[in-house]
Amino acid sequence: MTTTFWRESFIVFRRQxxxxxxxxxWVIIGMLQPVLYLLLFGPLLxxxxxxxxxxxxxxxxxxxxxxxxxxxxxxxxxxxLIGEWREGVIEAERVTPASRTALLVGRLGRDLLQLLVQALxxxxxxxxxxxxxxxxxxxxxxxxxxxxxxxxxxxxxxxxLATKSEEVMAPVINMVMMPxxxxxxxxxxxxxxxxxxxxxxxxxxxxxxxxxxxxxFGGDFAASGVLWGSVWAVVLLVLALWWGTATFRKENA
Amino acid sequence: xxxxxxxxxxxxTRKGREKQQVRAVDGVDLDVAExxxxxxxxxxxxxxxxxxxxxxxxxxxxxGTATVAGHDIIREPVEVRRRxxxxxxxxxxxxxxxxxxxxxxxxxxxGRTRAQVMAEGKRLFEQxxxxxxxxxxPKTMSGGQKRRLDIVMGLIHDPTLVFLDEPTTGLxxxxxxxxxxxxxxxxxxxxxxxxxxxxYLDEADTxxxxxxxxxxxxxxxxxxxxxxxxxVSGDLIDLEVADPGLVSLAAEKLGAIAEPPRxxxxxxxxxxxxxxxxxxxxxxxxxxxxxELEAGEITLEAIEVHRPTLDDVFLTLTGRSLRDAESxxxxxAANPADPSDPSVDRAxxxxxxxxxxxxxxxxxxxxR
Numbered sequence: 298m299t300t301t302f303w304r305e306s307f308i309v310f311r312r313q314x315x316x317x318x319x320x321x322x323w324v325i326i327g328m329l330q331p332v333l334y335l336l337l338f339g340p341l342l343x344x345x346x347x348x349x350x351x352x353x354x355x356x357x358x359x360x361x362x363x364x365x366x367x368x369x370x371x372x373x374x375x376x377x378l379i380g381e382w383r384e385g386v387i388e389a390e391r392v393t394p395a396s397r398t399a400l401l402v403g404r405l406g407r408d409l410l411q412l413l414v415q416a417l418x419x420x421x422x423x424x425x426x427x428x429x430x431x432x433x434x435x436x437x438x439x440x441x442x443x444x445x446x447x448x449x450x451x452x453x454x455x456x457x458l459a460t461k462s463e464e465v466m467a468p469v470i471n472m473v474m475m476p477x478x479x480x481x482x483x484x485x486x487x488x489x490x491x492x493x494x495x496x497x498x499x500x501x502x503x504x505x506x507x508x509x510x511x512x513x514f515g516g517d518f519a520a521s522g523v524l525w526g527s528v529w530a531v532v533l534l535v536l537a538l539w540w541g542t543a544t545f546r547k548e549n550a
Numbered sequence: 551x552x553x554x555x556x557x558x559x560x561x562x563t564r565k566g567r568e569k570q571q572v573r574a575v576d577g578v579d580l581d582v583a584e585x586x587x588x589x590x591x592x593x594x595x596x597x598x599x600x601x602x603x604x605x606x607x608x609x610x611x612x613x614g615t616a617t618v619a620g621h622d623i624i625r626e627p628v629e630v631r632r633r634x635x636x637x638x639x640x641x642x643x644x645x646x647x648x649x650x651x652x653x654x655x656x657x658x659x660x661g662r663t664r665a666q667v668m669a670e671g672k673r674l675f676e677q678x679x680x681x682x683x684x685x686x687x688p689k690t691m692s693g694g695q696k697r698r699l700d701i702v703m704g705l706i707h708d709p710t711l712v713f714l715d716e717p718t719t720g721l722x723x724x725x726x727x728x729x730x731x732x733x734x735x736x737x738x739x740x741x742x743x744x745x746x747x748x749x750y751l752d753e754a755d756t757x758x759x760x761x762x763x764x765x766x767x768x769x770x771x772x773x774x775x776x777x778x779x780x781x782v783s784g785d786l787i788d789l790e791v792a793d794p795g796l797v798s799l800a801a802e803k804l805g806a807i808a809e810p811p812r813x814x815x816x817x818x819x820x821x822x823x824x825x826x827x828x829x830x831x832x833x834x835x836x837x838x839x840x841x842e843l844e845a846g847e848i849t850l851e852a853i854e855v856h857r858p859t860l861d862d863v864f865l866t867l868t869g870r871s872l873r874d875a876e877s878x879x880x881x882x883a884a885n886p887a888d889p890s891d892p893s894v895d896r897a898x899x900x901x902x903x904x905x906x907x908x909x910x911x912x913x914x915x916x917x918r
Binding site: 301304305308309311312315316319320380381383384385386388389390391392393394395 | 606607608628631632634636638639640641642643644645646647651652655656658659660661700703707
């Protein structure tokens with residue numbers, strides 16, 4: 298049973314990867330995005346980092362960018378699914394005996410592989426630019442990024458199959474992304490904001506993940522942020538997988 | 551092969567602020583025997599695709615039960631999926647992927663090994679005249695090639711029952727005729743049971759042993775094409791009268807032997823110099839009619855006899871012609887989950903009185 302499941306997931310994964318590699322424009326754009334952030338926004342942070350209690354701009358900024366990458370890149374994963382649905386591919390896959398979860402997991406595999414490559418580029422470039430971070434912390438930070446990226450990619454796929462329209466999906470994603478970006482302390486730490494803004498940020502699960510990844514990069518594994526960030530990442534992933542599978546199973550998907 | 555009882559599918563649609571429950575499929579009973587080729591005929595939006603998607607386990611019925619290929623569609627969907635092939639209207643291959651890759655992946659999702667799928671795929675490519683297209687992308691293929699590729703996808707796991715949803719929609723006449731040959735071969739060469747939905751009369755007529763007609767979510771008839779046509783009152787005689795002044799006299803003569811108006815079919819109709827009416831067994835009636843016309847000194851430019859078409863059958867059964875059923879009415883919008891029924895799919899009418907939504911329908915009817 299499980300062998301069948303992984304085999305089916307792998308078939309779907311391999312197919313997705315093949316199509317991505319055939320059209321590498323998106324992969325390249327995806328890679329370029331964090332690089333541009335790092336090169337063009339990082340220098341702006343340098344004179345400011347003292348004010349929010351950090352010593353190294355890149356050690357502060359790279360973890361935030363990593364999470365942002367995980368969320369943003371993954372949220373757009375669903376767009377390709379709409380194209381596939383329109384051409385009857387999803388229907389053709391659903392009429393096979395393959396597990397519905399495998400149809401989703403195979404696609405997530407592709408998204409996560411892409412995210413992993415992007416994360417490695419980002420971290421590598423960060424190190425070149427002078428980031429100092431704990432090696433184990435980097436590994437844990439990337440792992441957390443993959444968890445949240447998986448959650449976002451699964452949600453994105455679910456949303457794509459539920460709406461079946463790029464025109465509906467794009468504004469929905471934008472609507473979700475704006476508060477996430479602003480309240481998670483990705484670009485600037487929430488601690489420099491007024492209390493009400495900090496409290497609002499506390500309700501944003503992604504903020505805890507950003508904190509977790511930051512603490513982890515700092516080598517401070519005992520920090521409560523690491524624990525809460527991990528808990529949130531796992532919870533979100535489980536919820537998103539459940540939602541994603543439900544849409545693939547759902548009758549009119 | 552298929553036994554369905556009371557299948558129902560309701561959708562909720564929004565009309566402005568109001569939510570509406572629409573019964574797209576409203577209590578469908580179906581029985582298809584092994585080795586049968588059944589045509590599932592109905593206008594767009596009648597519930598054809600929705601019924602098909604329930605039978606293929608893609609859509610859970612709101613109510614009702616069905617056994618397909620020996621397994622219950624609700625309790626054992628995976629067993630059903632293993633045994634059926636489904637070719638949807640949208641196809642099933644990504645336009646930007648290589649045809650062979652798509653077929654391989656599809657076959658392997660059925661649990662077959664790479665070698666098995668490769669051998670079967672190559673064989674099917676050859677059988678469906680797709681040799682040399684293994685590495686081509688579907689977007690570079692002709693409509694007919696693309697359709698044949700879709701059918702190859704549906705056959706890759708050697709199913710015993712094949713569902714084809716509107717297989718020839720949008721194809722040119724030559725590609726259609728070619729595809730018909732391939733579809734006919736599904737049974738003659740593979741022994742498969744075939745279930746085809748179509749809104750083309752000639753397609754149902756040509757391909758199927760038996761025709762099931764659906765309208766507004768209900769089955770209105772299920773029989774052989776000949777038996778269905780026999781329900782229509784007789785053959786249509788079309789007289790073209792040479793002298794316009796004698797048209798009403800000709801109508802009187804034809805009216806004496808023709809069927810009275812009923813079932814939505816008109817009685818004797820006059821249209822310019824044409825006089826039309828239905829008679830039982832035209833072969834027997836015509837000699838007498840000709841003598842009568844001659845006695846009235848009515849000269850004919852032409853006389854034509856049309857055997858009943860499935861359009862006539864549809865008209866008799868539902869009081870509407872297929873064409874009218876297509877061009878509007880509440881049933882058309884009643885299928886929100888039916889992405890595959892866009893109005894662009896409708897073939898242009900051929901023009902003329904009997905214009906049906908398929909090229910050549912009138913001809914087919916006339917020739918039989």
